[in-house]
Amino acid sequence: MLNRINLKNSLDLVSVLVRKELKVRYKSSVLGYFWALANPFAFAFVYWVAFKFVMRVQMENYSVYLLTGLFPWLWLSVGVNRATQSFIDNSMLVKKVAIPRAIIPLTNIVQEMVHFIFALPVFIIFLALTDGMSLYYTWIWQIPLMIVIQFLFVYPMSLVFALTNVYVRDVYYIVGIGFSLLFFVTPMVYPIDMVPIAYRSYFELNPIHGLMSCWRGILMNGTLSLEHFSFTITFCVVSGVCAWLVYQKLKYRIGELL
Amino acid sequence: MKNKIECQDVWKKYNKNNALGIKEFILHGGKKNKNRFDREWALSDISFSVKEGQAFGIVGPNGTGKSTLLSLLLGTITADKGYIRTDGRVASLLELGAGFHGDLTGRQNILLHGVILGMTKEEIRSLTPDIIEFSEIQSAIDEPIRSYSSGMVARLGFSIIIHAASEILLIDEVLAVGDAKFQKKCILHLNKFKKDGGTIVVVSHDMPELASICDIGFCLNMGKIAKFGPIDEVIEYYQTLDY
Numbered sequence: 275m276l277n278r279i280n281l282k283n284s285l286d287l288v289s290v291l292v293r294k295e296l297k298v299r300y301k302s303s304v305l306g307y308f309w310a311l312a313n314p315f316a317f318a319f320v321y322w323v324a325f326k327f328v329m330r331v332q333m334e335n336y337s338v339y340l341l342t343g344l345f346p347w348l349w350l351s352v353g354v355n356r357a358t359q360s361f362i363d364n365s366m367l368v369k370k371v372a373i374p375r376a377i378i379p380l381t382n383i384v385q386e387m388v389h390f391i392f393a394l395p396v397f398i399i400f401l402a403l404t405d406g407m408s409l410y411y412t413w414i415w416q417i418p419l420m421i422v423i424q425f426l427f428v429y430p431m432s433l434v435f436a437l438t439n440v441y442v443r444d445v446y447y448i449v450g451i452g453f454s455l456l457f458f459v460t461p462m463v464y465p466i467d468m469v470p471i472a473y474r475s476y477f478e479l480n481p482i483h484g485l486m487s488c489w490r491g492i493l494m495n496g497t498l499s500l501e502h503f504s505f506t507i508t509f510c511v512v513s514g515v516c517a518w519l520v521y522q523k524l525k526y527r528i529g530e531l532l
Numbered sequence: 533m534k535n536k537i538e539c540q541d542v543w544k545k546y547n548k549n550n551a552l553g554i555k556e557f558i559l560h561g562g563k564k565n566k567n568r569f570d571r572e573w574a575l576s577d578i579s580f581s582v583k584e585g586q587a588f589g590i591v592g593p594n595g596t597g598k599s600t601l602l603s604l605l606l607g608t609i610t611a612d613k614g615y616i617r618t619d620g621r622v623a624s625l626l627e628l629g630a631g632f633h634g635d636l637t638g639r640q641n642i643l644l645h646g647v648i649l650g651m652t653k654e655e656i657r658s659l660t661p662d663i664i665e666f667s668e669i670q671s672a673i674d675e676p677i678r679s680y681s682s683g684m685v686a687r688l689g690f691s692i693i694i695h696a697a698s699e700i701l702l703i704d705e706v707l708a709v710g711d712a713k714f715q716k717k718c719i720l721h722l723n724k725f726k727k728d729g730g731t732i733v734v735v736s737h738d739m740p741e742l743a744s745i746c747d748i749g750f751c752l753n754m755g756k757i758a759k760f761g762p763i764d765e766v767i768e769y770y771q772t773l774d775y
Binding site for chain 1: 546603606607608609610622624626627630631633635636640643644647648649650651652653
């Protein structure tokens with residue numbers, strides 16, 4: 275039953291589960307979807323005050339730099355965090371019905387992707403109005419491509435964290451702390467040029483930096499850096515294969531561990 | 533007739549105190565307290581098969597492995613030894629409201645539960661009127677189900693499951709929640725499902741209900757098959773069983 279390949283049902287399952295989550299999450303709040311946008315803008319404002327206004331980071335277009343990184347970052351970190359706990363939050367779906375397990379963390383990632391896609395036009399318009407950010411016609415293919423790439427980037431690690439978290443519940447806390455640290459280890463609120471040259475190559479090894487550089491290249495200049503892009507793709511492929519192997523190994527026992 | 537479910541020499545053990553090895557040893561000095569809820573094998577040496585159009589009843593004391601066996605048939609857990617095969621779409625009613633969300637309306641939950649059971653959106657949309665009619669919930673269908681009584685949730689859950697176009701139904705003690713009239717309706721419907729070639733496995737402590745649905749079955753005790761045969765004999769055995 276778990277090996278059943280029924281693509282149509284699986285797609286319907288993801289879409290219904292994602293809609294359910296979005297519906298339930300914003301149902302009883304007055305401003306509803308506004309809060310999904312308020313969160314990144316509030317964060318961006320705080321960082322802008324701290325780093326541009328107080329610490330005076332020397333950089334042109336600092337708010338553009340900040341926001342173009344922050345929205346993909348939130349998809350990544352919120353998605354991974356929620357997905358890590360997803361089997362535990364949805365233990366009923368693991369124990370009592372026979373849906374393919376990989377769909378459960380997938381739902382969280384798709385949900386954050388939907389948030390990102392809806393937020394994208396809003397923050398592009400915001401930046402165009404406040405900072406005069408240019409719009410590029412190459413976005414027509416670049417942005418959808420990057421959305422797919424980021425999905426392939428986020429999902430495998432989410433699946434691994436979600437599975438291992440069932441066996442060892444500490445994974446959730448490690449992921450939570452890890453992403454808080456990663457936010458400052460990754461050039462997010464500062465440009466990579468500010469990192470001392472001696473350490474810069476280590477920062478370049480961070481796959482999240484590659485992903486963010488792709489987004490920034492596209493959103494700020496309309497260009498996709500081949501170097502960062504190929505690094506990101508490689509990471510997606512490698513982590514995808516690893517995640518698949520881990521899934522094959524760990525999926526059988528999670529039903530009895532929950 | 534074709535075998536829809538086959539189990540051969542199935543053994544299942546739960547690994548207890550997983551990561552707690554050392555802590556457990558210090559606390560309990562490595563001693564194992566033996567009682568019937570703490571045996572090594574949850575299920576041992578289970579073999580049986582259920583044919584098309586047959587209903588199989590499982591009885592036995594608490595903690596004897598009945599629900600474990602249903603989970604194995606459903607595929608949410610895997611056996612340590614042995615071989616299990618199910619042929620066709622399996623729908624389960626292992627727990628009331630598994631896959632329901634309290635904040636969604638009855639109608640939205642039909643869609644949610646339907647996809648979880650393996651249907652496509654189109655299938656569910658075309659079946660929704662029938663499901664609502666069978667549940668007799670009527671106007672409350674557009675209310676959030678957290679406002680439902682457990683009987684109403686049971687009605688909705690049961691109505692969805694029997695419309696799920698599955699070939700195999702697994703039912704774990706959930707019929708008892710409905711009122712007498714609804715239970716009767718369910719039993720009628722299950723018997724019709726059987727006649728149309730469906731296969732059912734029921735776990736229950738309600739002997740008259742079992743007798744009215746099942747043909748054959750077994751009584752489990754301590755994870756082993758204690759008595760296998762026609763359902764009347766199994767029920768009789770269970771009622772005289774000392775545990």
